[in-house]
Amino acid sequence: MELTGAEIVVRCLAEEGVEFVFGYPGGAVLNIYDEIYKQSKFKHVLVRHEQAAVHAADGYARASGRVGVALVTSGPGATNAVTGIATAYMDSIPMVVISGQVPTPAIGMDAFQEVDMVGITRPCVKHNFLVKDAKDIAVTLKKAFYIASTGRPGPVVVDIPKDVTQLKAEFDYPKSVKLRSYNPTTKGHTGQIKRAVQMLLEAKRPMIYTGGGAVQSNAAAELTQLVRLLGFPCTSTLMGLGGYPATDPQFLGMLGMHGTYEANMAMQHSDVLVAVGARFDDRVIGNPEHFEQGGRKIIHIDIDPASIAKRVKVDVPIVGNVRDVLKEMIKLIQASKERPEPSALKTWWTQIELWRAQNPLRYDHDSELIKPQYVIEKMYEITKGDAIVCSDVGQHQMWAAQFYKFDKPRRWINSGGLGTMGFGMPAAMGAQLANPGGTVACVTGEGSIQMNIQELSTCKQFNLPLKIILLNNRYLGMVRQWQEFFYGERYSQSYMEALPDFIKLAEAYGHVGMTIEKPGDVEGALKEAFGPSLKERLVFMNFITDQTENVFPMIPAGKGLNEMILV
Amino acid sequence: MRHIISLLMENESGALSRVAGLFSARAYNIESLTVAPTEDATLSRMTIVTRGSDDVIEQITKQLNKLIDVVKVIDLSEGGHIERELMLVKVRAEGELREEMKRMSDIFRGRIIDVTDKTYTIELTGAGYKLDAFLEALDKDAILETVRTGASGIGRGDRILKV
Numbered sequence: 001m002e003l004t005g006a007e008i009v010v011r012c013l014a015e016e017g018v019e020f021v022f023g024y025p026g027g028a029v030l031n032i033y034d035e036i037y038k039q040s041k042f043k044h045v046l047v048r049h050e051q052a053a054v055h056a057a058d059g060y061a062r063a064s065g066r067v068g069v070a071l072v073t074s075g076p077g078a079t080n081a082v083t084g085i086a087t088a089y090m091d092s093i094p095m096v097v098i099s100g101q102v103p104t105p106a107i108g109m110d111a112f113q114e115v116d117m118v119g120i121t122r123p124c125v126k127h128n129f130l131v132k133d134a135k136d137i138a139v140t141l142k143k144a145f146y147i148a149s150t151g152r153p154g155p156v157v158v159d160i161p162k163d164v165t166q167l168k169a170e171f172d173y174p175k176s177v178k179l180r181s182y183n184p185t186t187k188g189h190t191g192q193i194k195r196a197v198q199m200l201l202e203a204k205r206p207m208i209y210t211g212g213g214a215v216q217s218n219a220a221a222e223l224t225q226l227v228r229l230l231g232f233p234c235t236s237t238l239m240g241l242g243g244y245p246a247t248d249p250q251f252l253g254m255l256g257m258h259g260t261y262e263a264n265m266a267m268q269h270s271d272v273l274v275a276v277g278a279r280f281d282d283r284v285i286g287n288p289e290h291f292e293q294g295g296r297k298i299i300h301i302d303i304d305p306a307s308i309a310k311r312v313k314v315d316v317p318i319v320g321n322v323r324d325v326l327k328e329m330i331k332l333i334q335a336s337k338e339r340p341e342p343s344a345l346k347t348w349w350t351q352i353e354l355w356r357a358q359n360p361l362r363y364d365h366d367s368e369l370i371k372p373q374y375v376i377e378k379m380y381e382i383t384k385g386d387a388i389v390c391s392d393v394g395q396h397q398m399w400a401a402q403f404y405k406f407d408k409p410r411r412w413i414n415s416g417g418l419g420t421m422g423f424g425m426p427a428a429m430g431a432q433l434a435n436p437g438g439t440v441a442c443v444t445g446e447g448s449i450q451m452n453i454q455e456l457s458t459c460k461q462f463n464l465p466l467k468i469i470l471l472n473n474r475y476l477g478m479v480r481q482w483q484e485f486f487y488g489e490r491y492s493q494s495y496m497e498a499l500p501d502f503i504k505l506a507e508a509y510g511h512v513g514m515t516i517e518k519p520g521d522v523e524g525a526l527k528e529a530f531g532p533s534l535k536e537r538l539v540f541m542n543f544i545t546d547q548t549e550n551v552f553p554m555i556p557a558g559k560g561l562n563e564m565i566l567v
Numbered sequence: 568m569r570h571i572i573s574l575l576m577e578n579e580s581g582a583l584s585r586v587a588g589l590f591s592a593r594a595y596n597i598e599s600l601t602v603a604p605t606e607d608a609t610l611s612r613m614t615i616v617t618r619g620s621d622d623v624i625e626q627i628t629k630q631l632n633k634l635i636d637v638v639k640v641i642d643l644s645e646g647g648h649i650e651r652e653l654m655l656v657k658v659r660a661e662g663e664l665r666e667e668m669k670r671m672s673d674i675f676r677g678r679i680i681d682v683t684d685k686t687y688t689i690e691l692t693g694a695g696y697k698l699d700a701f702l703e704a705l706d707k708d709a710i711l712e713t714v715r716t717g718a719s720g721i722g723r724g725d726r727i728l729k730v
Contacts, residue, residue, distance in 0.1 A: 118581060119584070122581075122584065122585060122588050123588055123592045126635070127635040127636075130580075130581070147635060179635070180638055180730060181576070181577055181635060181636055181637055181638040182635050304633070305629050305632070305633075306626065306629035306630050306632075306633050309622070309625065309626075310626060
């Protein structure tokens with residue numbers, strides 16, 4: 001059957017079972033939008049800025065585990081999408097971004113709204129394509145979905161010139177696709193897994209360190225089973241929160257720059273460390289030379305061989321899908337008569353409890369000002385730990401990660417790798433669409449929220465009842481914190497003057513606005529916002545918080561894990 | 568250490584820039600890079616000469632393998648291999664230099680492939696150090712222009728890079 005390129009694009013998305021396309025129309029994609037108008041298989045979500053389209057697709061992907069889809073026009077539409085694409089790339093989020101391109105004969109002519117999208121996105125995509133012929137659209141989109149969702153997931157850009165969407169071609173959507181140059185390893189090497197298990201059973205001061213990979217491969221159940229089977233302590237990166245239940249006593253909290261004392265000290269002093277879908281990045285282990293002085297044995301499980309031995313030397317590398325590898329490990333441990341030496345493990349836990357007793361996550365409960373940590377704690381109580389929490393980037397992000405206890409995966413959605421301010425609200429839109437009826441909160445700051453504030457309009461149009469928790473300290477808080485600590489309290493450009501009246505702003509967009517100024521009002525406001533009377537409404541909560549509150553504990557950049565500033 | 572890495576990749580537009588972009592984005596060093604289609608027109612073969620510690624070379628091969636268009640990668644320096652580079656040198660060939668240049672070209676087993684009454688163009692093939700040695704041996708003022716292809720490499724004996 002002969003179809004136009006635009007018809008083929010829409011048919012392919014339907015064949016892939018796409019529920020939502022987040023996008024913004026423009027000249028180069030008009031043919032595709034015309035076909036979207038005529039179909040009913042998927043819903044198009046019109047955002048107010050292309051960056052938000054990509055973040056929304058990203059939030060949808062993180063919340064649902066499915067491939068997110070965004071559609072943007074050529075030129076500025078495409079460049080606006082780049083920040084979103086880079087965000088997804090850094091956090092390995094499966095996504096397909098379709099961008100319009102100027103007609104083939106105009107490419108290279110500096111045509112109106114022309115930009116070399118394939119060139120611009122090359123360093124921040126898993127792969128990208130320029131489709132030059134309508135007959136190639138179907139197979140290219142099939143490849144795009146396949147590449148985005150397999151191996152280490154990531155965003156794939158498909159750039160389609162306008163004339164290609166106009167021309168006709170035979171449509172036949174391939175059921176599967178094979179690439180000779182792309183065969184990700186999923187099954188871990190059995191010999192290596194055996195070695196790893198032996199090492200674990202002989203460990204005296206073991207530590208399990210999990211990351212985004214455990215969430216992405218849906219390995220939370222297996223991870224929990226393994227940790228409990230062994231009786232080992234477990235920590236998580238910012239990206240891995242929810243992979244292991246945070247309320248479990250074997251969980252030591254998040255590690256890294258703003259991690260708990262016990263997690264970081266246990267990392268540094270462990271004798272056998274298992275990294276599960278985590279990559280030893282700079283915000284996690286600080287200075288790699290300092291980290292390596294610990295002299296522990298490292299087992300590293302990751303789907304991406306390039307993540308292994310990139311920043312630290314590894315004793316047992318296991319390339320494979322985290323979930324499959326953990327399953328195999330559990331089987332081997334269950335079959336083995338050996339168990340870790342109980343007395344050694346007891347001594348290790350005694351040490352860990354001493355570290356834990358330092359509790360650097362404490363804050364002043366008697367303050368007359370609203371402490372941001374208190375807001376998060378109350379929100380945790382009121383939502384019974386069951387909300388999907390999307391976050392922007394900065395202090396509020398760290399407080400949310402520290403004080404909201406995630407017991408389940410895919411409940412914590414934030415830009416960990418790229419650290420993209422403006423990510424929170426659009427990502428929450430995607431998460432809400434993936435969980436209609438679910439509670440979705442966006443924890444943000446007055447800096448971050450203003451980077452994509454226009455999306456309040458999208459939320460109105462699509463009835464997305466987000467609960468926006470603005471921790472408003474009138475500062476770019478994390479910048480201010482660094483300036484206080486490392487720049488002699490010279491607060492260069494970190495004060496937010498002339499903030500809008502957020503109540504009026506929320507109301508102008510058709511939502512409910514609240515300003516909360518006293519600690520005594522926090523609980524009531526949260527109860528109202530999350531309560532049944534406002535269930536269908538977006539509530540914008542402007543919490544006026546203590547301006548000078550800092551995120552503790554903290555490892556200054558370049559320092560070692562045991563060189564934390566506690567309070 | 569100097570490494571010579573050979574790879575096969577899909578012969579598609581943009582494939583070269585993916586490799587070149589990877590090297591610049593991750594601050595890896597490229598000494599030379601050559602690429603051309605193979606006997607199978609759907610594949611290109613590339614030879615990259617780079618320098619780095621063992622850790623860096625390991626990352627380079629892993630990152631190259633990670634590129635979707637790359638089909639196979641080998642580090643030729645891990646075993647016996649042969650490398651060759653082609654150089655064209657245009658030299659001054661007047662007066663007593665004319666005989667001298669002919670003699671030097673013969674010693675290095677070069678071939679004179681273009682002649683004018685004032686210049687010779689010499690073609691020379693060999694490992695990079697041999698080409699360096701030839702340029703060293705010439706009177707600097709006599710060299711008018713040089714162009715080199717960068718190294719191409721192949722494994723010795725049974726070491727074969729094929730899909």
